[in-house]
Amino acid sequence: GPTGCGKTLLAQTLARFLNVPFAIADATALTEAGYVGEDVENILLKLIQAADFDVKKAETGIIYIDEVDKIARRADNPSITRDVSGEGVQQALLKILEGTVASVPPQGGRKHPHQEFLNIDTTDILFICGGAFAHLDKLIEKRIGHKGMGFAAEVKSKLEKDVGSVFAQVMPEDLLEYGLIPEFIGRLPVISAIHNLNRKDLVSILTTPKNALVKQYERFFRFDNVELVFAPESLDAIADKAIKLETGARGLRSIIEQSLINVMFELPSRNDVRKCVVTKETIEREVDPTLVTEAERILPEIDEESA
Known part of the structure; x- marks a missing residue:
């Protein structure tokens, strides 16, 4: 296969x-x-x-x-x-x-x-x-x-x-x-072939297992209090790209990583981002994901003397 x-x-x-x-x-x-x-x-x-x-x-x-x-x-x-x-x-x-x-x-x-x-x-x-x-x-x-x-x-x-x-x-x-x-x-009497993974198979691999890649990245973004959202058509685009590259399921992580790498470096230094949306364009045109922000929360200063 x-x-x-x-x-x-x-x-x-x-x-x-x-x-x-x-x-x-x-x-x-x-x-x-x-x-x-x-x-x-x-x-x-x-x-x-x-x-x-x-x-x-x-x-x-x-x-x-x-x-x-x-x-x-x-x-x-x-x-x-x-x-x-x-x-x-x-x-x-x-x-x-x-x-x-x-x-x-x-x-x-x-x-x-x-x-x-x-x-x-x-x-x-x-x-x-x-x-x-x-x-x-x-x-x-x-x-x-x-x-x-x-x-x-x-x-x-x-x-x-x-x-x-x-x-x-x-x-x-x-x-x-x-x-x-x-x-x-x-000496190897039984020969069997494994078929290519199609788009449906790859999307299932991305989302279904307990340790699916989408769930891993969602958890990773949660550490920075950011909700990561993959649009349904973005998952199809990831699968199509893996098929074109002929990397199978092994190439899925590198495609997602390539799309999110800039944002992952940026997020720790920002506290105004609440949501990160991965769209079809993010994968196909290799543009950065859409960031949804809110007004930066002003943290109350702690009066050390009163403490």
Whole structure:
């Protein structure tokens, strides 16, 4: 699925509901054994640590390997130099994904012969591999015959295009062309696509959760005794801007922050502002929000002598 659509959050929520140990590993940090970087066994160590070093409990856990698209093979032809952070990592992951008894150094780092190892059976561990897979949609569209050029080209705006619906038609040969090796694809039998977040989804993310961004900023402004109001059309504008920037839900905070940053610096030095209104123009034209003021309250001077 595309960036900022909730792949990692889905895996975290799944683990929380099942009440099993959960670990996130970053595929970009992994290298083949013997090279600078993390060995694949370090993924298992993270899971064991999440299970408080209870190996039996860890053997029924979930491991989410993020950014797995970044370990795709660099080129089709094998070069003189080894691809230690790409195809080499895929090959190193094969045995762990299939199910094996792996030896994990309890302190992490490199293996050496004079240390004890934790033995963990990976057969019942659920491995979920996720990534944005940039430009994979182009390979799929090429295979299924979508026109990309000429008068018959299907032209869609960023607001209309849903990469997830293209990803839903992915076949193993597309992933093979992308740079994943056949053995790696074969060990991940279930492939699912997450759709782009549309305007309605993003507005819901902005307003609905307990710690929603809009609620956070409203609370933040309340510290200065200012009521922050988001006009309904401003929320749509924030969502549309995030879709155009292709940042997904992750980009919402930066869009709001960019709109309010000048006001947030100004408010502590003013005590005549009572309301701050964010409109559609605030987001689209990048103008400052509307400030509603009242006559500055004159604080009564305290007579120190009478006190």
